[in-house]
Amino acid sequence: MTRNILYIHGAYASPTTFRHMIDHLPDHRAAFADYDCLTNSVEDVVRTLKATAAESFGSESYSIVAHSLGGVVALRLAADGEPVERVFTMSTPFGGSHMASLLTLVFFTTPVFADINPHGVTIRGVLASRIGVPVRSVVSTSGGSPLMHEANDGVVTVASQTRLEGPEYHAVDYNHFEVLLADPVIDLAQEFLFEDAV
Structure with a gap:
């Protein structure tokens, strides 16, 4: 059976983010998100991706x-x-970003900061939602930024990446961007997404 996979890139990125991963996964039918987080809110992207x-x-x-x-x-x-x-995620800020809550005070018309504000509607909604499907989440732990005073991957704190209850978490010693190129992460994706494919 051919797998259908929707790829959703992160902020300030593009579908090319997944090129290496796709080249190393079994054949499947792929579709891609392509959005600008500076002009599109998470809810805008959700509506577009349904279509x-x-x-x-x-x-x-x-x-x-x-x-x-x-x-x-x-x-x-x-x-x-x-x-x-x-759902297979990597380096996801389930708990939001405290820095974003400060940035929303200055860049209040920029959707991305409102979307990852830990006190905002989007993050509170994700944390309160009931996800009825298996979720495997890769937690990137390397490359810490000194701008965050707790363990982080250079962009997102480890605490935020593990804030959601329910996912099967896998900590890896890569930074926020290396996870997309790391063979052990691709192996985790392949096992999770294709293990029962016929």
Whole structure:
């Protein structure tokens, strides 16, 4: 059976983020998010991706591979009645970012900061949602930024990456961006997404 996978990149990124991973996963049907977090809110992206998934996969179920902010979008899709089978996330700020809560005071018209504000509607909604599908989340632990006073991957704190109850967490010694290129992470994705493919 051919797998359907929707890829959702993180903030300030593009679908090319996943090129290496796709080249190393078994053959599958792929669709991609392509959004600008400076002008599109998570809710805007969710609405667009429902149409993308329907156009790409029809009424067939699909899995999601997501990085960073894309993982927040993925959980919103899974909680919103989409035919999602599994969600594989990497370096996702489930608990938001305290820095974003400060930045919303200055950049109050920029959706990304409101979306990852830990006190905002999006993060509170994700933390309160019931996700009825398996979620495997890779927690990147290397490359800490001195701007954050707790363990982090250079962009997202480890505490934020592990804030959501329910996922199967896998800590890896890579930074926020290395996870996309790391063979052990690709192995985790392949096992999770393709292990029962016929």
